[in-house]
Amino acid sequence: MNNFKFWSPTEFIFGRNTVNRVGQLIKKWGGTKVLVHYGGQSAVKSGLLADIEKCLQNDFIEYVKLGGVQPNPLDTLVYKGIDLCRNENVNFILAVGGGSVIDSAKAIAAGVPYAGDFWNFFDRTVTINKALPVATVLTIPAAGSEGSDSMVITKTKGGLKRGAGSSQLRPVFSILDPSLTFTLPANQTANGIADMMAHVMERYFSQTPAVELTDRLCEAILLAIIKEAPVVLREPDNYDARANIMWAGTVAHNGLCGVGREEDWATHGLEHELSALYDVPHGAGLSVMFPAWMQYVYTSGIDRFVQFATRVWGVEPADAKKDTALKGIKALKDFFSSLGLPVNFEQLGAKSADIDKLIATLKINSGDQFGAFRKLDMRDARTIYEIAAKG
Ligand code: NZQ
């Protein structure tokens, strides 16, 4: 096991009706003038936004609102949010929504105290060492941004989708009420499930030896998701199943599963090019890319793939390790299919004719080499996209 530092300071408030505590929590964390940031329409339609406004008014907390964050959030709204916060002397940001809203909120939070262009954080010419406090009311378990130190934004000009991170970006508190996720359509629920599984697997597929505890934590999270995913799709208002999925999404990405081990993240890099080019949901893109990446790299660490197949999918070990490993990969792919997720380019709405475009932006974003389980170059990436295209 490698040396590590683990710092995950977010205060998580989990359960039914916990949204009522939002005003009290904002006060506790020093907010006096709040930007309430939200997405397209789900939080308005469900009445959640109105409930939050009522809480803030009851607690005499001043606020301004900025909605309209779209999935795969854009830099243009971030600039707008930064201007709004400066003009209104906002000192606290409340994100009401999923990963897209939370990431947009984080970018605004980092951009407000910074005199230059906030995109400098994403082209990595400047590090983030100051940000307004961000808190979240999570409405879709998926990205794990409610507990993570990172954010992903797309630059409208050139369509570059990039991540940036800082410990300053960990939300101060996150409210997780599983009943807020009852309204999620099946496809969004499934996209979220693929993303949280991917967050575990990006950490699980590591060459670092002697990481039994984190291996077991990863496997436990995957097993819980595999058990509860069909239940939430069948019974969207099953509170306990939604609760397990919601917490799985958070622990999949707050860093706990990756301590002491080298993480991979090649598949996220490959996927971000798909969601940037086609504006497809991140989770759907991962459902296509993860099995393809696995098929390409499994020989670089076959014992790990055998472990994945046997411990996570209950595959009976075959005589040849290769057969066991491939059965595990197939089980993952079949599972994604059973949730209605895409497993090839056509189902995703992507085209193999665009692989050159994907490679061009991947090279800009990920450099000549990326990934850790197996170091990949652009030739490898091309083959993985070709495998993904066929499914
Ligand atoms: O915009 P509204 O109307 O709210 O609709 C949203 C959106 O269309 C809808 N939705 C959310 N909660 C709902 C709901 N619909 C009905 N009922 C509810 N309760 O769901 C749609 C998707 O929302 P979005 O926030 O885009 O989903 P997600 O949480 O999957 O976030 C995706 C973004 O997060 C990034 C992704 O790249 C992508 O841009 N990621 C962020 C990470 C991080 N910051 O740590 C890590 C991830 O790997 C990921 O890259």
Ligand code: ZN
């Ligand atoms: Zn992800």
